[in-house]
Amino acid sequence: MKKLVNDPKRVVEESVAGFASAHADLVTASSDPLFIARAGGATRGKVGLVSGGGSGHEPLHAGFVGYGMLDAAVPGPVFTSPTPDPIVAATKAADGGAGVLHIVKNYTGDVLNFETAADLALAEGIEVRAVVTDDDVAVRDSLYTAGRRGVAGTVLVERIAGAAAERGDDLDAVAGIAERVNANVRSMGVALTPCVVPHAGEPSFELADDEIELGIGIHGEPGRTRTKLVSADEVVDLLLDPILADLPFGEGDRTLLFVNGMGGTPLVELYIFFRRAAEVLGERGIAVERSLVGNFVTSLEMQGASITVLKLDDELVELWDSPLHTAALRWGR
Amino acid sequence: MKKLVNDPKRVVEESVAGFASAHADLVTASSDPLFIARAGGATRGKVGLVSGGGSGHEPLHAGFVGYGMLDAAVPGPVFTSPTPDPIVAATKAADGGAGVLHIVKNYTGDVLNFETAADLALAEGIEVRAVVTDDDVAVRDSLYTAGRRGVAGTVLVERIAGAAAERGDDLDAVAGIAERVNANVRSMGVALTPCVVPHAGEPSFELADDEIELGIGIHGEPGRTRTKLVSADEVVDLLLDPILADLPFGEGDRTLLFVNGMGGTPLVELYIFFRRAAEVLGERGIAVERSLVGNFVTSLEMQGASITVLKLDDELVELWDSPLHTAALRWGR
Amino acid sequence: MAGLGADWARDWLLRTAAVIAEHRTELLALDRAIGDGDHGENLDRGFQAVASKLDGAEGTPADLFKLAATTLISTVGGASGPLLGTALLKGSVAVQGREELDSDALVALLTAARDGLVSRGKAEPGDKTMVDAWSPAAIAAGEAATAGASPAEVLAAAAEAAEGGAAATEPLVARKGRASYLGERSAGHRDPGAQSSALILRAAARAAGHP
Amino acid sequence: MAGLGADWARDWLLRTAAVIAEHRTELLALDRAIGDGDHGENLDRGFQAVASKLDGAEGTPADLFKLAATTLISTVGGASGPLLGTALLKGSVAVQGREELDSDALVALLTAARDGLVSRGKAEPGDKTMVDAWSPAAIAAGEAATAGASPAEVLAAAAEAAEGGAAATEPLVARKGRASYLGERSAGHRDPGAQSSALILRAAARAAGHP
Numbered sequence A, B: 001m002k003k004l005v006n007d008p009k010r011v012v013e014e015s016v017a018g019f020a021s022a023h024a025d026l027v028t029a030s031s032d033p034l035f036i037a038r039a040g041g042a043t044r045g046k047v048g049l050v051s052g053g054g055s056g057h058e059p060l061h062a063g064f065v066g067y068g069m070l071d072a073a074v075p076g077p078v079f080t081s082p083t084p085d086p087i088v089a090a091t092k093a094a095d096g097g098a099g100v101l102h103i104v105k106n107y108t109g110d111v112l113n114f115e116t117a118a119d120l121a122l123a124e125g126i127e128v129r130a131v132v133t134d135d136d137v138a139v140r141d142s143l144y145t146a147g148r149r150g151v152a153g154t155v156l157v158e159r160i161a162g163a164a165a166e167r168g169d170d171l172d173a174v175a176g177i178a179e180r181v182n183a184n185v186r187s188m189g190v191a192l193t194p195c196v197v198p199h200a201g202e203p204s205f206e207l208a209d210d211e212i213e214l215g216i217g218i219h220g221e222p223g224r225t226r227t228k229l230v231s232a233d234e235v236v237d238l239l240l241d242p243i244l245a246d247l248p249f250g251e252g253d254r255t256l257l258f259v260n261g262m263g264g265t266p267l268v269e270l271y272i273f274f275r276r277a278a279e280v281l282g283e284r285g286i287a288v289e290r291s292l293v294g295n296f297v298t299s300l301e302m303q304g305a306s307i308t309v310l311k312l313d314d315e316l317v318e319l320w321d322s323p324l325h326t327a328a329l330r331w332g333r
Numbered sequence C, D: 001m002a003g004l005g006a007d008w009a010r011d012w013l014l015r016t017a018a019v020i021a022e023h024r025t026e027l028l029a030l031d032r033a034i035g036d037g038d039h040g041e042n043l044d045r046g047f048q049a050v051a052s053k054l055d056g057a058e059g060t061p062a063d064l065f066k067l068a069a070t071t072l073i074s075t076v077g078g079a080s081g082p083l084l085g086t087a088l089l090k091g092s093v094a095v096q097g098r099e100e101l102d103s104d105a106l107v108a109l110l111t112a113a114r115d116g117l118v119s120r121g122k123a124e125p126g127d128k129t130m131v132d133a134w135s136p137a138a139i140a141a142g143e144a145a146t147a148g149a150s151p152a153e154v155l156a157a158a159a160e161a162a163e164g165g166a167a168a169t170e171p172l173v174a175r176k177g178r179a180s181y182l183g184e185r186s187a188g189h190r191d192p193g194a195q196s197s198a199l200i201l202r203a204a205a206r207a208a209g210h211p
């Protein structure tokens, strides 16, 4: 597969440099160790939020650094968790004296590297709490697996916890909000095509011309089941059923509906997806109070999409709506 | 190629329905004739802005309907100009009594259909002016061609003219600003893969695994020259040289640098593109004062990107920065 | 020598709808090569709409052409919609009020259509557009009528000239329409609009009883 | 019976860097099948860094292992970085202060490494992870040492057991790591981490002179 890159080994580094140069008003990037932080430095007295993980999911996480969301982001190599050193450096950069929350997607590598980083940061006197996101209903529970993956719901956790931090909540409260969002959010994805990791140069899996992969993750890992290509509406149903059954969501619930693109699927198709998902929720008496549609948690150029549903309450709505200014999401300022 | 669609003939209609449902706070959609307008209706006394064209370039144009940009958008079938009827209907919906500006990308179909619509709207007593965008330096002049195409620069025209209308400028002034932006903006694109129109089901052109197409348009039409795949930095140079030579841009110029994705290229790559483009401008003494990076004028799932450079002055910067609230671009409110 | 009436006009338009549907894929492929791959879809959508509008419609040939023209304008979109629509609209004006069209009237129809097309799209013969089908068609029709041809023969002459014109677009470098963006690379491909125009004119001859 | 010193430790790590580079593509392919296709890249990056850190580094085997462990932790990332790093770190603590490692010390090294891995990653034998290579390796090393084997023989026994363990992961359904997301579909593929661990342990035996 063709890519617009220079040296495949320098993809992340050069991309971060471009990101920092395009958004110099918002962020600064440190190149060694590699991390991105808010341009103004840590906000004194505010809980700092740090997230990170393998690259290839852009705009996650660097695109969410800014007012009302993250204080720093740590991009690892493509699809590979960063090592502890840059996480520690980002944690220091995010620390305004009120402690730092690590938002970690549940993958063995991310969890282990963030754990080590938290230990090291603590040794330097920074209070760190971690919230591990695991919203992917496609994965069976941790008796059988490494536990559910953190996928698109992570954006909602980062946004709402970021709003709580901006409001002045302390570390426990911010961590509590993040846990609450994670507990109330469910996602599931589908892939139509695989993606190609730049340094690998080969597709992450093979799919026939009439097949789709259901329950796909965001690292080019294969999904749980493969099925014939069906209509968009049918795909939505195949994703929504397990999502709605899991929490479960029911009549009268207020929700945020998030249709996320995997990177290579045109917006036209994401909105066709959204249309059906909103219709199904409506039929079940579930209210869609907020929505988000776009490519926010991607898997390089993979074609596919995921659906995320978050159960809302007044406080979560208020936090969601509060001012936000990042490269990828912005409102109210 | 696989797509997340239902009936290929209903792609646009269903997608617009999803768009309107996801952004009900911003827009309303009329389904017959098909167009999108601001949720609140026309603003009395403000010049109305209408744009449109074939679908498949999302978020262009519907994603730019809202405060500080368009008043209505008219999506045609995929890659096919809409007919006059919905343009007339959108023009009526956008009319607040101060006249309506049509922003038309320079393609024979768009120009002809908007012309007819303008005649019909005039017959109904609405004053209409049209600005035809033609920023694509890949196309030779109209002695040899249908004239340069309107491509990604159209977003900048819509944004800045929209800001002027919001500021209260009259129709002549808004049209003048739009003309000024169009006169000062230049673009050129590259494709790594073709795209597939849903109802056609076959790629719009063939490209070998080691080939790229330079000077690509946004309708899946082939570009002007085909060349071997080279590094991202080299591609940027191949695009920027003709752009900078054309206006021409020179030392001391202030610019907005816009790296636009064609839909299927991951953000990591767009930022690698931006990095090099900013570097080249820097070397030539051209200042990048504003930037925009993302998938804004797409060609379905095509992999590729375009570079757009706009020469700025104080007024254009001020208009660019003024409050904006659309589904795809938002700041200041 | 009896002229061609509303039955012929209706039959022409219905045959066109059928022949365009039949050649939809071929027209898509032609447009994919040097355009944006939608010409077959565009005309198919338009002429299907024309066919269903004709259901129950009455009047002179000009009335039916006008109905078809406005339907094409309001359903096709793209470049071909306004262009073919304008052609048919101008053609209908040229034969307004007549119940039957003799050879001269058919020449007037085709000539007005060609002129409408040219004045709307600003293409000249040789620019590799549908003008390259309509222009020789109008000329050949005139020549045939001058030589005393029947209406069916006039239309057959027009169809044959259009087919020749369409074929002759192959080596041309486009100077109008999307194909012009390709420059030299547009040579070697037949223009989709010229090809569909030849199909349309052949349908006119067939509707007049010419095989 | 002379023990293995710092030269052996250095040689082991350098041979590992070479063998991982050589098998990079194979490890990528294994990880693509049931993971995310980066295992070969991750370890290659890590052991190349280890190799260059070793340049000029001095000390006991434990010192070199500790250097390698912290280098892996700070360059590999992913799951395998902290896991292999922890294994090597715990192993180094078990043989701290010794200039030469006899058979029993090697057993202590491998056992501590295995235990570190298990306590960090919480995987059990049979979960289809690198534990399935390290666990039989530690057991086989202990048995060989009890039977009076030389250090090189102990390492050879460990390598052979690790290779057997890696092969034995093929039919397993993964319960840890990314492959676990696949459920039943993970069966039929060898675990990349078990495979790379077998390569690492074979390098240890080769460095000790065992063919």
Ligand SMILES: Nc1ncnc2c1ncn2[C@@H]1O[C@H](COP(=O)(O)OP(=O)(O)O)[C@@H](O)[C@H]1O
Pocket (backbone or CB within 6 Å): B079, B080, B081, B108, B109, B110, C031, C035, C036, C038, C039, C042, C043, C077, C078, C079, C080, C081, C083, C117, C121, C122, C123, C128, C129, C130, C131, C176, C177, C178, C191, C192, C193, C194
């Ligand atoms: N200026 C013009 N004058 C006459 N015919 C034109 C002109 N521009 C384009 N055409 C015709 O239109 C055809 C393309 O129609 P179509 O594909 O339906 O529209 P679009 O180019 O908008 O996709 C071309 O093959 C050509 O024959």
Ligand SMILES: Nc1ncnc2c1ncn2[C@@H]1O[C@H](COP(=O)(O)OP(=O)(O)O)[C@@H](O)[C@H]1O
Pocket (backbone or CB within 6 Å): A079, A080, A081, A108, A109, A110, D031, D035, D036, D038, D039, D042, D043, D077, D078, D079, D080, D081, D083, D117, D121, D122, D123, D128, D129, D130, D131, D176, D177, D178, D191, D192, D193, D194
């Ligand atoms: N919990 C665990 N315990 C032991 N080994 C594990 C565990 N999780 C994963 N592994 C090992 O890590 C290997 C994958 O490493 P690698 O591909 O480098 O990291 P990642 O999975 O983060 O991409 C697996 O093949 C497996 O052997």
Ligand SMILES: [Mg+2]
Pocket (backbone or CB within 6 Å): A054, A079, A080, A081, A109, D036, D038, D078, D079
């Ligand atoms: Mg990985």
Ligand SMILES: [Mg+2]
Pocket (backbone or CB within 6 Å): B054, B079, B080, B081, B109, C036, C038, C078, C079
């Ligand atoms: Mg078209």
Ligand SMILES: [Mg+2]
Pocket (backbone or CB within 6 Å): C031, C035, C036, C037, C038, C039, C078
């Ligand atoms: Mg076309």
Ligand SMILES: [Mg+2]
Pocket (backbone or CB within 6 Å): D031, D035, D036, D037, D038, D039, D078
């Ligand atoms: Mg891996």
